[in-house]
Amino acid sequence: xxxxxxxxxxxxxxxxxxxxxxxxxxxxxxxxxxxxxxxxxxxxxxxxxxxxxxxxxxxxxxxxxxxxxxxxxxxxxxxxxxxxxxxxxxxxxxxxxxxxxxxxxxxxxxxxxxxxxxxxxxxxxxxxxxxxxxxxxxxxxxxxxxxxxxxxxxxxxxxxxxxxxxxxxxxxxxxxxxxxxxxxxxxxxxxxxxxxxxxxxxxxxxxxxxxxxxx
Amino acid sequence: xxxxxxxxxxxxxxxxxxxxxxxxxxxxxxxxxxxxxxxxxxxxxxxxxxxxxxxxxxxxxxxxxxxxxxxxxxxxxxxxxxxxxxxxxxxxxxxxxxxxxxxxxxxxxxxxxxxxxxxxxxxxxxxxxxxxxxxxxxxxxxxxxxxxxxxxxxxxxxxxxxxxxxxxxxxxxxxxxxxxxxxxxxxxxxxxxxxxxxxxxxxxxxxxxxxxxxxxxxxxxxxxxxxxxxxxxxxxxxxxxxxxxxxxxxxxxxxxxxxxx
Ligand SMILES: Nc1ncnc2c1ncn2[C@@H]1O[C@H](COP(=O)(O)OP(=O)(O)OP(=O)(O)O)[C@@H](O)[C@H]1O
Ligand SMILES: [Mg+2]
Numbered sequence: 001x002x003x004x005x006x007x008x009x010x011x012x013x014x015x016x017x018x019x020x021x022x023x024x025x026x027x028x029x030x031x032x033x034x035x036x037x038x039x040x041x042x043x044x045x046x047x048x049x050x051x052x053x054x055x056x057x058x059x060x061x062x063x064x065x066x067x068x069x070x071x072x073x074x075x076x077x078x079x080x081x082x083x084x085x086x087x088x089x090x091x092x093x094x095x096x097x098x099x100x101x102x103x104x105x106x107x108x109x110x111x112x113x114x115x116x117x118x119x120x121x122x123x124x125x126x127x128x129x130x131x132x133x134x135x136x137x138x139x140x141x142x143x144x145x146x147x148x149x150x151x152x153x154x155x156x157x158x159x160x161x162x163x164x165x166x167x168x169x170x171x172x173x174x175x176x177x178x179x180x181x182x183x184x185x186x187x188x189x190x191x192x193x194x195x196x197x198x199x200x201x202x203x204x205x206x207x208x209x210x211x212x213x214x215x
Numbered sequence: 216x217x218x219x220x221x222x223x224x225x226x227x228x229x230x231x232x233x234x235x236x237x238x239x240x241x242x243x244x245x246x247x248x249x250x251x252x253x254x255x256x257x258x259x260x261x262x263x264x265x266x267x268x269x270x271x272x273x274x275x276x277x278x279x280x281x282x283x284x285x286x287x288x289x290x291x292x293x294x295x296x297x298x299x300x301x302x303x304x305x306x307x308x309x310x311x312x313x314x315x316x317x318x319x320x321x322x323x324x325x326x327x328x329x330x331x332x333x334x335x336x337x338x339x340x341x342x343x344x345x346x347x348x349x350x351x352x353x354x355x356x357x358x359x360x361x362x363x364x365x366x367x368x369x370x371x372x373x374x375x376x377x378x379x380x381x382x383x384x385x386x387x388x389x390x391x392x393x394x395x396x397x398x399x400x401x402x403x404x405x406x407x408x409x410x411x412x413x414x415x416x417x418x419x420x421x422x423x424x425x426x427x428x429x430x431x432x433x434x435x436x437x438x439x440x441x442x443x444x445x446x447x448x449x450x451x452x453x454x455x456x457x458x459x460x461x462x463x464x465x466x467x468x469x470x471x472x473x474x475x476x
Contacts, residue, residue: 043302111321113317113319114321114323114324116317116321117315117317117321117322117323117380118323118334119284120282120313120314120315120384121311121335121339121383122307122309122312122387123307123334123335123338123339124303124304124307125302127339131334131338132323132325132334135325136324136325139325
């Protein structure tokens with residue numbers, strides 16, 4: 001116990017870093033991923049192609065490579081970005097591809113008649129998505145989206161390799177300083193991750209029940 | 216069932232002349248399948264046209280081509296003199312003037328009955344919400360489902376849902392209404408409640424294109440029956456003539472099958 005009391009500040013700061021990394025990257029991923037899914041089903045072929053290209057690129061690239069690209073690649077085209085915002089960008093861009101796929105499967109699960117009926121009363125394509133298709137798609141998408149977001153929280157650990165003092169970065173630091181306490185260090189880090197993911201899973205399952213739809 | 220209400224289609228009092236809907240030389244293919252072949256059809260204001268024909272003859276496709284839910288490859292379709300535009304804002308505006316009622320109702324599952332009816336007026340016509348709701352309640356009363364306004368579609372019977380779908384289309388003050396087999400998905404005891412609403416609309420002067428196998432409705436409400444087979448309009452006549460003295464063999468054959476089952 002003394003070990004945790006001694007290192008409380010370290011744990012707390014790292015926890016906050018992982019939490020804010022997750023929240024910011026999650027927000028970016030949800031917004032961008034939904035936008036990509038909308039493009040993916042749009043009637044305009046170049047937009048569909050753009051979205052497909054994005055998703056296939058990021059889905060098939062290891063996250064570490066995306067980090068390298070954002071943090072060391074972008075400065076080559078004069079876009080220098082700090083380690084923390086760079087990590088938000090890398091995790092957000094990467095996760096957006098998975099959010100897009102989840103939302104797209106939700107859109108496909110909405111019966112075609114819903115979009116037809118909305119176009120038939122004169123809604124434009126984007127109005128029909130916003131008012132009719134997406135609200136129904138999100139209902140079926142909550143569980144897979146939950147999985148994507150939990151994976152994302154764990155993926156933020158890659159930022160440790162890019163000078164961000166988040167939870168996983170505690171492992172080498174604390175183990176070096178307290179060689180005998182390896183198990184305690186691991187336990188502390190795991191519990192901290194769970195403090196983020198478990199409430200998130202709980203909130204999502206509540207959301208899922210709230211939005212459950214009658215058919 | 217059908218309560219008298221404000222007239223729906225003021226457009227019908229306008230001068231006749233140019234047909235409201237005109238299809239000229241319309242052709243459409245699904246891959247190899249030539250679903251619509253050289254269709255010429257004009258529908259006047261206030262006219263009720265019933266489209267019948269065997270399964271797969273292209274009735275639904277014809278209906279859906281009129282508001283461009285299906286694009287055609289050849290020919291021209293005009294509504295109120297205006298050619299159907301390409302997909303985009305302008306097409307959306309034109310579709311707002313064309314009501315459509317589907318076989319499977321297609322009410323918005325996540326919205327209440329009232330919201331189903333107000334969505335178009337608020338988002339497309341930019342009506343104030345209170346005004347749209349008042350009008351929606353009038354229309355729901357008119358089709359006999361006023362008491363269901365705050366429920367969700369899944370809580371209603373099929374007949375009630377289809378009447379809501381009609382109210383939803385009417386809320387846009389359409390110039391013409393398209394019905395694609397509106398009673399085919401209904402239990403027999405609910406068919407008449409929907410047909411009664413449609414008959415009332417026809418009496419009030421609404422311009423209607425109705426794909427249906429309900430011969431009673433056709434006799435009662437139609438000005439003209441259009442018989443389709445294999446993508447072509449084979450025959451068109453007033454209901455009395457069509458049902459008693461069909462000209463083509465295919466129409467005779469079709470009628471003998473549906474009238475003797
Ligand atoms: N989206 C589509 N893709 C390919 N073929 C289609 C499509 N929609 C319809 N068809 C085919 O086109 C033909 C005409 O279909 P349509 O639905 O217009 O017929 P219908 O007269 O309405 O028949 P029914 O009485 O069964 O509703 C049918 O052979 C059908 O299989
Ligand atoms: Mg059909």
